[in-house]
Amino acid sequence: MSTPTLYIPRSSELHALHPLTKIAMMGVFFVAAATLPNLWWLLALYILGLLPLAACGRVFQPFLKSNALLIWPFALSLFLIQGFFAHGEHVLLQLGPLSLKEEGLWLAAHFTVRLLVWLGAATLMMIVTRPDKLMLALIERGMPRQIAYIILTALQIIPRFQDKAQGILDAQRSRGLETEGSLIHRLRMLVPLVAPLILGSILELDERAIALEARAFSRHGPRTSLTELADSKSQSVLRWVCLLVMLALIAAWIVRRTS
Amino acid sequence: MDRIRREFTTLTLVLIPVAIAINVAVGQLVLSLKVPLYLDSIGTVLVGVLVGPWAGALTGLLANFVWTITGLFPEAVAWAGVAAIIGALAGAFRTGDWMKVWWKSVIAGLITGIIAAVLSAPIAAYVFGGVTGSGTDALVAMFRGAGLDMLGANMAQGVVSDPIDKAVTFFIIWAILLALPDRFMARFSQE
Numbered sequence: 001m002s003t004p005t006l007y008i009p010r011s012s013e014l015h016a017l018h019p020l021t022k023i024a025m026m027g028v029f030f031v032a033a034a035t036l037p038n039l040w041w042l043l044a045l046y047i048l049g050l051l052p053l054a055a056c057g058r059v060f061q062p063f064l065k066s067n068a069l070l071i072w073p074f075a076l077s078l079f080l081i082q083g084f085f086a087h088g089e090h091v092l093l094q095l096g097p098l099s100l101k102e103e104g105l106w107l108a109a110h111f112t113v114r115l116l117v118w119l120g121a122a123t124l125m126m127i128v129t130r131p132d133k134l135m136l137a138l139i140e141r142g143m144p145r146q147i148a149y150i151i152l153t154a155l156q157i158i159p160r161f162q163d164k165a166q167g168i169l170d171a172q173r174s175r176g177l178e179t180e181g182s183l184i185h186r187l188r189m190l191v192p193l194v195a196p197l198i199l200g201s202i203l204e205l206d207e208r209a210i211a212l213e214a215r216a217f218s219r220h221g222p223r224t225s226l227t228e229l230a231d232s233k234s235q236s237v238l239r240w241v242c243l244l245v246m247l248a249l250i251a252a253w254i255v256r257r258t259s
Numbered sequence: 260m261d262r263i264r265r266e267f268t269t270l271t272l273v274l275i276p277v278a279i280a281i282n283v284a285v286g287q288l289v290l291s292l293k294v295p296l297y298l299d300s301i302g303t304v305l306v307g308v309l310v311g312p313w314a315g316a317l318t319g320l321l322a323n324f325v326w327t328i329t330g331l332f333p334e335a336v337a338w339a340g341v342a343a344i345i346g347a348l349a350g351a352f353r354t355g356d357w358m359k360v361w362w363k364s365v366i367a368g369l370i371t372g373i374i375a376a377v378l379s380a381p382i383a384a385y386v387f388g389g390v391t392g393s394g395t396d397a398l399v400a401m402f403r404g405a406g407l408d409m410l411g412a413n414m415a416q417g418v419v420s421d422p423i424d425k426a427v428t429f430f431i432i433w434a435i436l437l438a439l440p441d442r443f444m445a446r447f448s449q450e
Contacts, residue, residue, distance in 0.1 A: 006330040070333060073392030077399075081390060085403035098404070111388030119333055126328055146272055147321065153276035154283075154325045161284035169288065179292060186294050187427065191434060194285055194301065198435050201277050202305075203443070208273040218269055 004158055006066065006126040014057030014128045018231045019137035022129055024242035025053075026121040031246045033117035035253035039106070042113040050120045057128045066127075067120050075112045082108035131155060137229055145223070161201070168196050266311045270446060275314065278302030279322045283331065295394070296424045299326075300345050304371075304425075304432050307349025308358055309447045315346030337386055341378045345371055345425070349432075361433050368429030369422040376417025383413045395420055 009015075014022070032045055054063035088103030135148035172192055173179060179189060212218075279302055286299030303322055307315025319342030326335035335342075352358060352367040383389060389409040390396045395416055402412035436444075 004329045004331070006328070006333075066330065074387065074390055077390035077392055077396040078388050081396065081400050081403055082388060085400070108388065115334075115387065122327065122333055122336070123330065126330065126333075131328055146267070149272065150275045150279070150317075150321050151325055151328070153273075154279035154321070155328060157276060157280045158283050158325075158329065161280040162287060165284040165288045183294070186292060187296075190289070190292075190294065190298070190427070191431060193288065194298075194431055195435055195438065197284065198281055198301070198305065199438055201281065202274065202439070205270060205273050205277065208277075209269045212273060213269055217272075 024239040029121035078108040304349040312347040312350030315350040316343040319343040319346035364433035368426035372422030372425035376421040380414035
């Protein structure tokens, strides 16, 4: 079954890393983007940090493409809203009562690049990590396995629910439900569309619960996992280094703030 | 502790992923119908109302993680805390018997929407520079133009759009509770 995740299976060193190592690396990008004060640092973080990593994971093109799709609505809104409404002295363009200011554009650029690093780090993490391995890594560190069940099951059934929603929409249309028209009309038609989807799916819950219980889901005690995660001493060292870098970045930020 | 353990039965655990899938499917459906609402927390409110505040909160939290993992809405994780509070509030309103009458459900939705708007605004303002990259940014621009600062404009935008969205969500859940068979409701009875 196809799951709607960002994951792209490739054989690369980045894919082969332990999920926790990847989380630690992305954590560094998150903290760095949040604490570094300068636009050029942030840009360097993306170009010299995330892009080479994506190339190393052999996902350069899909990574760049998903980032571009993701960032442009933010960038557009940011440049318009901050450009025209942020406080500033240097007016670049006067449009009636509105003025485009240089300071606003710099602020917009800063926010855009910071978002690019954040969203880039999060998407790269998801592109090179299989969701079930990520969950397994977290379970091994003490996350309740019920959480993993919830997330992985949700990922698996989402396509089925989207199909179901589309099916209900088609069925109601063929019975004469008008899906165009005034806003009030479109609001009223939400109930015949949403109710069958929800009612249908919660009435089959019992079957799911029985299926789980038949496999001793709520039994206590240790479990064996089908997949195994490879870890190494050097990766463990790398994770500690990442943690120290994050702490150093935060400390530097606090020092700058207080001085 | 006892209350939490009572909420998380196997039936609850199978309900939560279904609720998350409902969030995604309905959210996408509404998007394609061009209704100016999100309706992306119907499943979360459903769990809160059927099971209780803890289960509702967990559903909201994990739903936003799932939105991020699917790549449909990668920035969702920034709002995971707000989503959790929406689920918890739904549970609280059910415990307070607000979900029995339609207009009380609508008021519960309005209150939830206002709280969600106030909590979301600082995230939108300080994390995302005051934008969400969607149609509601036009409202933010309008409020900025009217002289509000970034946080104020985001809060005003939220207070305009969120309560209506949550009121419709709670109303739909009220209608669904009516349609559910009693024998099913009894499985989730909170006593």
